[in-house]
Amino acid sequence: MGETLRTDTVVVGLGAMGSQALWHLARRGVPTVGVEQFVPGHDRGSSHGESRIIRTAYVEGAEYVPFVRAAWERWADLEQASGQELLLRTGALMAGAPDSGAVSGALTAASHHALEHEHLSPEQAQARFPHHRFAPGEEAVVEQEGGVLLPEAAIGAAVRLAGEAGARVLTEAPVTRIVPDPEQPTVWMGGTEIRARRVVVAAGSWTTRLLPQLPDLGIRVERRVLGWFPITGAPEPHTGGQVFARDEADGTLWFGFPSLDGRTVKIGVHSEAPGARFPGAQWGEPVDPDTGPRAPDTADGARLGLLAARLDGVATTPERMSACMYTMTPDEDFLIGHRAELPGLVLAGGFSGHGFKFASAVGAALADLAEHGRTDLPIDMFDPQRQ
Ligand SMILES: Cc1cc2nc3c(=O)[nH]c(=O)nc-3n(C[C@H](O)[C@H](O)[C@H](O)COP(=O)(O)OP(=O)(O)OC[C@H]3O[C@@H](n4cnc5c(N)ncnc54)[C@H](O)[C@@H]3O)c2cc1C
Known part of the structure; x- marks a missing residue:
């Protein structure tokens, strides 16, 4: 019994x-x-995977801003109650073409909710963030209310x-x-x-x-891969930087973190336009949660390496990778x-x-x-x- x-x-x-x-x-x-x-x-x-981004000028929709503000307050409660630092306040950078989701979404959220932010021209963005290699015409939105959560x-x-x-x-x-x-x-x-x-x-x-x-309900479980890339140049811009979300011209929305270990920078792909898929790296690949996502392979490393090349002073071959699951709703x-x-x-x-x-x-x-x-x-x- x-x-x-x-x-x-x-x-x-x-x-x-x-x-x-x-x-x-x-x-x-x-x-x-x-x-x-x-x-x-x-x-x-x-x-899992060491770090998660928190940002406030919410690219995914201005209607999320009140909820993310409620979350900031409660993360502070948890830090206080636990006596642990769980959120590193780094600020956040969103970059891409003026009409990209990262830039236009962040600006919409910032203006609807009167959020403190800066909108940088391509020249200003490149001068301010020399460790990012922006494509011609890419702009940036910067906010102080961003950081790294330690999951x-x-x-x-x-x-x-x-x-x-x-x-x-x-x-x-x-x-x-x-x-x-x-x-x-x-x-x-x-x-x-x-x-x-x-x-x-x-x-x-x-x-x-x-x-x-x-x-x-149309819920899908998908595979994603994170990669840690060694810093090859001066560590400072990567150790002292902001969390970031960047929109590429081919529709890839990717993200990254300031280095937490002083040696590597972690990046990942959030979403891709169908035509942007790199052969072999199926970012939307369905996963059975009981068996878990397929282990990262060289195609994943190569795909992430193309994005690491959009950072200055960072190797394009990852030191390590980790696979993880997204649980997607249709909207x-x-x-x-x-x-x-x-x-x-x-x-x-x-x-x-x-x-x-x-x-x-x-x-x-x-x-x-x-x-x-x-x-x-x-x-x-x-x-x-x-x-
Ligand atoms: C690679 C990657 C990067 C991400 N980056 C960000 C980011 O930068 N910022 C951000 O905000 N979000 C990010 N996310 C999303 C965020 O991490 C997830 O939305 C969030 O962690 C989901 O939490 P959850 O509690 O729903 O799932 P989980 O944390 O997976 O928890 C579900 C739990 O339920 C348990 N469970 C399931 N079935 C059973 C059962 N039968 N019996 C008992 N226990 C069970 C599981 O073992 C698990 O512990 C990222 C996700 C991934 C994968």
Whole structure:
């Protein structure tokens, strides 16, 4: 016979979103159990690889700005409560042609929300950022409200604080089934069941597998690869620089970080226009989350190397690479809230490769939804019922 546990709220999945939800629930005194199939901070989901960008003049849509502001506040709370530095404030640079998403999107968000920023001409941009090789005509938008989040440390801090606040944390405990119910949803781990009042499902790339009750929402799990490129020139511009997002003329949106180790610069591709694909490196390649993304290979290194060549004083062969999963929705907006097919459950998924920076606010919103069924945080645009 298996065991039966009882609690108020279960959080399934302790990655970026679930770890934050667990902490917010626990610090409010809500009896909570967090369940993770691996060990929090692992490298088999979407939240590993040392660093994540946070920026405010949101290229993906001005309507995200209030939520990212809510996230900044809550990252500061987590830093204070944990006594750890989890966010390095570096500023952010967005560059590309004047009509590119990176430049026009950042300017739209900045003007709608009166965000402090600078808009640099091609000449100003090149003079100010000599370690970037801009194509002729490329402009830049610079903001101070940008930085680097440390994902493994942030997840570890949230889970630790949740435990200290009374949450029970079950690790290496795969959830095999979730039974929705408006009064008492149940989470099964093999023969063990947890009966609760609410279940928060933050299962990342495993969301649709774990919730067969969901209709086809068009969610796709895709492979992405990060590369660390050795600095060959003077380290300073790369160690002291900003996070950046650059839009290439061929439709490639890529991103990078100031060097955290003083030796390498990390870059990755966020999205590509179909015609821009480099032979062999299939950035939209579908992934089965249980087997995980294919290991990085030389074609991935060569593709990233073409982008590393757009930086000055950086080698074009990576020292190392890491593969990761994006969980994409059709509109690339998140799914946070309730679905009619899932009574008693709160869903957080489909973070479409740009969710980490919001995790602190997502966690607070999930705690509100689990506790009260509603939140004052600006998440209407993420209603899972829209799909
Ligand atoms: C390469 C890469 C670069 C990125 N860069 C940025 C960036 O710069 N800025 C940014 O904001 N975002 C970025 N993102 C996106 C961001 O990292 C993700 O949106 C975010 O981490 C998703 O968090 P999650 O909690 O939904 O998923 P995850 O962190 O993967 O968490 C899901 C968790 O659920 C667990 N789980 C699943 N099924 C079960 C089960 N059956 N039982 C128990 N546990 C289960 C998993 O093991 C996992 O720990 C990037 C993503 C990638 C891959």
